[in-house]
Amino acid sequence: MIATQDVSIFLNNALKPAHYQAELTSCTALPEAIRDMPDEVSGHFTALDEQATHDIAEAWKRIMIMNATQVLYTFTFDPSTQTFSARKR
Numbered sequence: 001m002i003a004t005q006d007v008s009i010f011l012n013n014a015l016k017p018a019h020y021q022a023e024l025t026s027c028t029a030l031p032e033a034i035r036d037m038p039d040e041v042s043g044h045f046t047a048l049d050e051q052a053t054h055d056i057a058e059a060w061k062r063i064m065i066m067n068a069t070q071v072l073y074t075f076t077f078d079p080s081t082q083t084f085s086a087r088k089r
Helices: 050-058
Strands: 005-011 018-024 040-046 062-065 072-078 083-088
Touching: 005 050, 018 050
Parallel strands: none
Antiparallel strands: 005 018, 005 062, 018 040, 040 083, 062 072, 072 083
């Protein structure tokens, strides 16, 4: 796992993101160049409260941005383990 990082999440059609902390299932840090971002990323959220877990689980559209590149990922979420699997849009 790499260091915990800030993740921006847009649920449904939100105009502003919510910010959460996540640890990625990876041995290397994410690249800084858009073209080098991986097609798939997975990991888990750290310290989600009950309301945030519910909101993410119930959202019909989930978009994630993981670093300054602003690459968008659509993701699935397992509320029981707070894990996610994201795919580049």
